[in-house]
Amino acid sequence: MLTNKNKYDVVIVGGGLSGLISAFQAADKGLKTLVLEKGRNLGGSGNYVEGLCAVGTEMQKAKGINYTPSQLVQTELNYSHYEADSRSLKEYFNESAETLKWLQSKMGVEFTEVTKLGSGMVTWHLLKGQGKEQIQKNIIPSVKKVGCEIEVSVSAQKILKDGKGKVSGLVIKSEANGAEEAISTNAVVIATGGFLNNPKLLREETGYDPDKIININSGKNTGDGQKLAWAAGAQRVAKGTLMAFNGYLNDPTNPPYKYWYSEMNTAASLQSLLFVNEQGDRFVNEQVTDNFADCGNVFLHQNAVYSIIDQATVDYLSKKGLLKIIEIYYEDTNKPLSHLQEQIDEALTQKLPFIHKANSIEDLVKKLSLTNLKPTVERYNELCKKGIDEDFGKDSHFLVSVERGPFYAFDLGVGAFTTLGGLKTDLDNHVLDRNGKIIDGLYAIGADAAGKLCGDTYSPNICGTCAGYCAYSGRKAALDIAKNLTR
Template sequence: MTLTKYNSYDIVVVGTGAAGVSAALEAAQRGAKVLLLEKGRTTGGSTNYTEGLFAVDSYLQKEQGIKVSGTDVLNEEVEYSKYKADSRIWRKYVDDSPTTVKWLKDQGVKYEGVQAMGAGEATWHVYEGMGNAVIHDALLPQAQKSGVELIKSTAATKLNKDSNGKITAIQIENQATKETQTISTKAVILATGGYLNNPDMMRELTSYDTSRLIPVSSGKGTGDGLQMAWNIGAQKYNTGMAMLFGGYLKDPDEPSFKYIASHMETAAGQQPLLWVNEMGERFVNEEVIYNFSYAGNALYTQNKVYSILDQSVIDRMINKGNFMGLGVYVRRGEKLTKLQGELDAAVKANKPYIFKADSLSELASKMNLPEDKFEQTIAQYNNFCTTGTDSDFGKDAEYLVKVANGPFYGFELNVGAFCTMGGLRVSTKNEVLDNDGQVIAGLYAAGNDASGLTGDTYGPNMPGTCVGYAFYSGRNSAKNAVEYSDQK
């Protein structure tokens, strides 16, 4: 008995997120015989939770009269990365981005429109139904109509090369039965989603305190593709970066993704209000939350961080709207109508991240903070609010909101992370390179397995660049893999 219909395929794609499904569909549309592997029981990976993709000069932007310079975007992103990003990869990605938007539309993807995030450019192409609809209502059905064979609950475990270093086969294993099979193939495209969910790799490859990092993802990004490639001599490159998104509540009783659309999470972790550390001291201009990658870095500068809200600002966000949203899950300026109910339920359940008190001294005691220092911090902060001038860190007066009317709430903030990026050095064709910078013939990497897009932080001024690159690099990998396999 075999796990697949055939023992040989032109191309094998590993992973069913944006990169993998796009690669499989593109390859099949170009006439290749394609096997698509998914190690889990469900498809889509972390793409299911995405909101939209980056693009410049798309048909949607033209319809809305939006003009953005692709070269300016390239330069901004490369400078933001401190030139750790690959300008050649960014050039090709930017130039192809309108084609990717149109290609997705042609497969059945529907868009809400184009928008900016914060002070960034309007390059975010938000699709209807989140990434879940993109994968399951459009791309996967099209892939299977095009002849792609999809196998779930089956992991790729090993890559095989010949004496000339060319990929010849891939070994796979059924997750339930442990049955194995070796598949002959001309090319393999790795799209396994990085390594955020592999604690050992996170400790080894990053500087993050993993006890405070909260992965908000599919849970399947365990570095499988990276390790297979490294085992055959692929270059380990540009690891160490996770896409952070600032303060996040850690609930041991619930899956982390549950809170991403929570009004309480938005109020507690995503507002430019008041943060204090374990000593009860303020330590940063909280407007940093508008750059969620920077916000994550800022939180890591302290051993513990708490956001402090009083009833007045809670009422303000319920009745007038928040200051800062969380993507399209909770929009900026949205009224947090569920906030009080969520707060009350969390307090009643004694959730470990929330503290409520009628006085500031009581709140400090519950959070185990030095009461005198905490109250001194609040008094000084309230004075800044009165004068409209933050003499410590220069926060805009718009966000200087007093902490004065009880009950008072404190929230312990951890750091949310959506994915890692990087691990395999790739060419502009998404070919995987070895330690000498030479192409491993027949091996390609896309999405979060491929390096070249970021430095040590993700650039949030252009939201959707991660998933946009996944769609693009999947298609780019497939195009070049088909050309390679046709030559063999």
């Protein structure tokens, strides 16, 4: 047998943040609970989560922050052009402070501070040691302590139903030897974290070009849950949202996480310097980096994006400090990027494909076929001298000229963490069929159900929304299962 029993009250497909939280709540309510994780390790992309959204917490009150849930709901509705679901947002935000308290009291989850990102609201409750430390140190031990069974390297292959259309079991498979068997269960919870790591599905379901997207996650989010649920009759909706963030060094020869804390990536992507497209044309007010999702959108609409920096700017960032802070990463503008030149030189020595150096702008044009780069730089330098961005309205603080060689061009893709949605759920996270009816016994949580929180663009104005929803929805689904099974 691949599991210890052949019948469970609930089986949770996916051992990431939302799945583990759901498993704890279910087992804590006395349910026979099984977690299936297709990988060898638990936590999934939750290991990289930095913080959770909540409103009305003690941490916010201590800083004099007095947002109301209604304010957050309205902000999300406005940002999404009312594509987000008002009722889901209302319930989530109304319960968010209590959800954080529950995480702290029941599983010992530790938070360090509440902050914001870019121009957003102060809703981001940072996890001590990020998701990895809290999942490995506190959440997993808590899940095991309440008697939940966890099986790794085991995947779900098919949802089984009885004659009335209610979930009755799962076909599962050993990822080690391919053996399959069927188990019985009253409920299945989909918690597989979206489909960012499935290029075919990403292109078909969202229209995004996967070649432009740099995946910064666990690498395991391949749409398993969506495909399971769709095959069981689930409605395919709210599937077009990508949690994209700012430009990111486009290096297919190295794992993406290498540049997460790279000073070179910070300089090229996050300082609102000169961005040009495949023609060498400037195309946006570079302060768009203040909202990482907006930045991701505008970058994805170019065929290519380059960050153009001269040696004078490299020297300034290396010796003087930043032009703008990056919350939780680089919060002191007076602290220089002391390893920037070293990282640039190393990348050039290794001939990494994303970086290009030339002694003149004309040479950069020849190297990259950026036809309009020379007049673009000349116009940009003219605006820098005036101190007024007559073309796109960028603040004069970020009008940094490109005059002293050598000159660098950094090829930027778009970083992304997850997709949001794919499955339509009700307020208790039941999965709905093509007619909007409940598929009895089938639930979806976390990123797989989070499309209803946004429109076509994730809102970093309320940072941590998806991660907070992972905790909220995981608990919500488990409580509903427990209620239904004990009637």
